[in-house]
Amino acid sequence: MKQQYEHRITIKIADAEPFRLPVKESEESFYRHVIDQINNNVNRFTLGANADSPDVALAKVTLYYATMLYRQTNLINSQSEILQTFEERLDSLLEGSD
Numbered sequence: 314m315k316q317q318y319e320h321r322i323t324i325k326i327a328d329a330e331p332f333r334l335p336v337k338e339s340e341e342s343f344y345r346h347v348i349d350q351i352n353n354n355v356n357r358f359t360l361g362a363n364a365d366s367p368d369v370a371l372a373k374v375t376l377y378y379a380t381m382l383y384r385q386t387n388l389i390n391s392q393s394e395i396l397q398t399f400e401e402r403l404d405s406l407l408e409g410s411d
Contacts, residue, residue: 317337317338317339318337318338319335319336319337319338320335320336320337320338320341321333321334321335321336322334322336322341322344322345324344324348325348325352326348326351326352326355326371327351327352327355327367327370327371328367328368328371329371351374351378354374354377355367355370355371355374356370357370358370358373358374
């Protein structure tokens with residue numbers, strides 16, 4: 314099995330102070346892509362006539378991503394409960410067929 318190496322990459326998001334984060338080598342490009350997407354979204358809020366401050370823009374992007382995560386998590390949990398109920402009903406039907 315191939316050993317997973319970790320890198321400590323520097324994370325720079327918006328005007329926040331840069332920090333270092335250990336990331337598996339195989340996930341580094343994914344992290345860099347996500348960082349680029351966050352920064353692109355922050356930049357959209359900081360440009361134009363009704364521009365937000367960098368702090369407000371970062372807060373808006375954070376809220377957006379958190380909302381997406383919680384919606385997805387709720388959907389997955391709901392689907393898991395439905396599947397569990399279905400499996401229990403199927404098991405009870407199969408018990409009676411012996």
